[in-house]
Amino acid sequence: MKKVGFCFLIYDIMNQEELWNEWFKNADKEKYEIYIHYKDNKELKYFEEYKLTNCIPTQYRKVSIVHAHNVLFKKAYEDGCYKIVSLSQACIPLKSFDYVYDFLTKDDLSYFNMTVNSRGVHPRCEHAYQFIPKEKIRKTSNWFILNRNVAEKIIETPKEEINKVWQPISFPEEHYFISTIFLHNLESQIKTTPNLASGATTFTNWHDMREYPYVNDRYLKNYADVSSEELLYLLSQPCLFGRKFNLKCTVDGKSDFFLFDFLKNHI
16 A cells, blocks of 8 residues: 655644644545654654654754755655655645545656746855756755655755755755756656645745735745635645744634634534
8 A cells, every 4th residue: 555654844733733643534544644854752642653763953944954955854764655745844734634645646746846047046055056957946845745766865865965066055955955856867757846835735925926816925924814805715726834933823813723623513
């Protein structure tokens, strides 16, 4: 049976741990694996057993984020996972487990949400041009889905090689994974979306995603509250997951009505 590996890169907690527990509760355990890489080892209520024992120190905007992802992806790959999903502590599911599983196992593709090369690639990645042809370097959202062929290429690159190319660059995780795919001519194994909000596999609400009807006015939206109208819209869209949703995210401004209360009845 094909397995999906859910790889959580967290600081310390899973913001919506109750929701994730409910989501996995009735799923066939033969269909998934869970992996958690943490920065600070704060005890989790439901998912403590899934923490990796070889977590590494990480720094925001630094190449250590690439290495932490690779620790997760390597374990999922070695466990035979058919697809590998990159998730953060602020992610939530927006479809049922069965829907996500069927979607991910119906093909052998990786999924990436691309950004415009002219914004954020050049001149940020000038250092990498010494080692990788400029036309191979791309930028994507850090929340993506890998197939086994792509995962293998990503995790087999030696740490020293990754550091040589990407260490001087800010947010290298936005470039390393997708650029490795283009470097090895694996474009036929990925399905991309053009910087979409709810049309990507993982929803995010950036200010430049103008096609989104609830677009944020500045930078990336961190949801402390969300309307039921927007949630219902997201549930009707292609996105499988979403971020960023805070620990005590409420719905419709009601202090006693939380995200979990709404979504547990809808996915």
